[in-house]
Amino acid sequence: MVSVDLLNIVMLIELGLLALAVALFFAHGVWLSFTQKRLSRLTGTGRDSLARLVTRGTVNVEEMSVLQSLPKYVQVIAFLEISRNLTGTGKERLRFVAQQIGVIDRARSLCVHRRWQRRLRGARVLSQLDVPDPLVLTLLGDEHPAVRAQAAEWAASQPSVPVISAMLSLLADPATQARFAVQNALLRMGRVVAGPLGEFLESQTGRAAEAGLRVAESLAAPSFDSAALRLSQSDDVAIRVASARLLGAIGDAQAAERLSAMIHDDEARVRAAVAQALGRMQHWQAGSLLAEALRDRTWRVRREAGLALRSIGAAGALFLRRALKSDDRFAADMAQQVLDLPEAAAG
Amino acid sequence: MNEVISSLVSQLLVKGQYAVLLYFLAVNGWYLVLLVSSLLELRHHMLLITDESRHLLLSSTLSPTISILAPAYNEEATIETSLRALLALQYPNLEVIVISDGSKDRTVQVLSEKFDLVPVKTIYEQRIRTKPVRSLYRSSTYPSLVVVDKENGGKADALNVGLSFARGELVCAMDADTLIEADGLQRMVRPFLYATDVVATGGTIRVVNGSEVKFGRVVKTAVPTNMLAGVQVVEYLRAFLFGRLGWNRLGGNIIISGAFGLFQREAVVDAGGYLHDTVGEDMELVLRLKRLSYENGGPGRIAFVPDPVAWTEVPETAKSLGRQRDRWHRGLADVLWRHRRMLLNPRYGITGLFVYPYYAFVELLAPVIEAAGIIGLALGLLFGIVDWNFAGLFYLTAYGLGTALTAFTLILEDLSFHRYDSFRDRVLLFWWALLENLGYRQLTVYWRLRGLWKFVRGRKDWGVMERKGFRPVTAAG
Secondary structure, three states: OOOHHHHHHHHHHHHHHHHHHHHHHHHHHHHHHHHHHHHHHHHHHHHHHHHHHHHHOOOOHHHHHHHHHOOHHHHHHHHHHHHOOOOHHHHHHHHHHHHHHOHHHHHHHHHOOOOHHHHHHHHHHHHHOOOOOHHHHHHHHOOOHHHHHHHHHHHOOOOOHHHHHHHHHHHHOOOHHHHHHHHHHHHHHHHHHHHHHHHHHHOOOHHHHHHHHHHHHHHOOHHHHHHHHHHOOOOOHHHHHHHHHHHHHHOOHHHHHHHHHHOOOOOHHHHHHHHHHHHHHOOHHHHHHHHHHOOOOOHHHHHHHHHHHHHOOHHHHHHHHHHHOOOOHHHHHHHHHHHHOOHHHOO | OHHHHHHHHHHHHHHHHHHHHHHHHHHHHHHHHHHHHHHHHHHHHHHHHOOOOHHHHHOOOOOOOEEEEEEEOOOOOOHHHHHHHHHOOOOOOEEEEEEEEOOOOOHHHHHHHHOOEEEEOOOOOOOOOOOOEEEEEEEOOOOOEEEEEEOOOOHHHHHHHHHHHOOOOEEEEEOOOOEEOOOHHHHHHHHHHHOOOEEEEEEEEEEOOOOEEEOOEEEEOOOOOOHHHHHHHHHHHHHHHHHHHHHHHHOOOOOOOOOEEEEEHHHHHHHOOOOOOOOOHHHHHHHHHHHHHHHHOOOOEEEEEEEEEEEEOOOOOHHHHHHHHHHHHHHHHHHHHHOHHHOOOHHHHHHHHHHHHHHHHHHHOHHHHHHHHHHHHHHHHHOOOOOHHHHHHHHHHHHHHHHHHHHHHHHHHHHHOOOOOOHHHHHHHHHHHHHHHHHHHHHHHHHHHHHHHHHHHOOOOOOOOOOOOOEEOOOOO
């Protein structure tokens, strides 16, 4: 038999572990309750002082000393909380106070810390306060994707030429997290990106082109025309799909012409994207092409063609009604389903 | 005669005790590794999410479209509230597909009245074979809502129909009664945005029993006072916060709760969708996706998001809980049997060499070993081979480390999300963690053994789940 002594030793160890866990659990509870109350009180004080400083727009020594007396982490919490609700002059005043209190300097020093977690923290503070500090720009080349993504988020509110150019080069970032953040930030920058992005797309292929096309689609500027036309002939299916979508978003005559040619692409994904794009453009002249696509061998293409016909109005509806009597059962079925859709669901 | 039996039992006990103790030591040792792994993972995760502006990044038009697949069977009483909560989720590109799986009550009529449904022709691309669809509806007021009425075929069949109608790049499979946090999808989609090889994500599911629910959202969390529900709170915390989170860091996640999971639609459809003839269809799908990624290449990472993203009601009666655990264990056995070629097969990487053996030898066989230990101890007492002191000591030693690990899981929850922060909740949590080993655990051993037995006999029925209903918020004040 296992010796009772051995069992006693094991049980004592287990009891010790259990006692430690219980002590930690309850002690942490007490500590949490205490710190949360304290944090809530201190953050409230900081928030009130900050709100008064930002509203008045003048430096009040008393309020500043209240802020300065708060623990540093509480200062950061208060600044970040307030910053979410401010823009323009209000945010400028907030930045000024943050500078005076030392919040910005501390964040800057975190940005050059050797540990990525600290750099991320620093970049987060500077991003949320919209501090136009070139130091964050250097973080676009950071080795950790989370830091690069955070720097990209910061860049969204700093739409200058060097920033945009650095961001565009990150469209080929191997890390999805950083790439997505860059795309999103470029979108938030708005129309100012259109010119540089158009030029960038002129020379790109592969991952960068695909990522850029998605941004361009949302911006839908006519300056993307030539890049979209070039990339629509790419060997890469994903790029042809993204180009078709962009052409649909641009929606000019050149785009319509190219899309009409692309509807016979070998790849079903591309044909579906083209049908969707023609529908988005409400290009009624493409009605007969879309009616032909209703007979496509791929379900998805037929569906997009049907929806496109529905969205181009009376001419499309006519084609759909004609298709009801088609000898092609699949085309007739799809036409019926699309015609059945309620207005709200047909978009 | 008695002496012969007594000597036989004695010999068995002497040899068996070391095996049982060794097993407990190995299992708990591995749990310790998982605990450390989950601690590291949780720390990393908390660093990434603290102060992040998720709303800016994830409420973008670039976010992938998600189709929520909500199977419903006889849910007329709750479907309106559940659906309104789904339609109000904070996610930019969302489609909700409710699949009435041959409901015999007024589920479809209630939906039709409350959401202005219009019947449309039932045409769809059937890439997975399912039971026939009776009718299809679109809403005149909610463009993103699709309602499918189909013949009864079970949850897997309903989800497969949903897959045929879904247009999103990602599909979210859930139970009709799962309550999703308002920003739950934003949290769940994160791994897909951060890596291209992710095929599915699961999140932490919490127990809703005892908490207050308003308009399909949990507004106040509380640990239930019902013992069965309370112990399950502890079990869920342990399963998610150190089990799945720990495996996540080691790259060995193979379970996504059927109550709430997010999948790449194309990958699921290409894999053939959910299997009908198993009661463990959630785990089966995940393991199949994982296996196919090893065999054919392509995305195969199963990511786990530790944030509490959804809430589910757990059984409060022994009968109902027993049926659930029996079904879960049958499901586990069935899934492992179907994919047995992965066992210790280096072709399947860490899944074949570590994860599969863990599930086979630890999760699946645990009730057998535990039952052997309990029976052995009882026989020892009966034949006077061991005295009560020794038996008590052996029992406490066997379960002691598990209890300590559970207590450390409570600390993990407290350090990260601390949803149960009142003193009452803490005391209750700890109390349930202690009580778990006194009766409850032995009951689950029995239920799981029953599940194994039924698996051997080839039973594949689901049993009936009785629901008590959520605790609503009382009137103001």
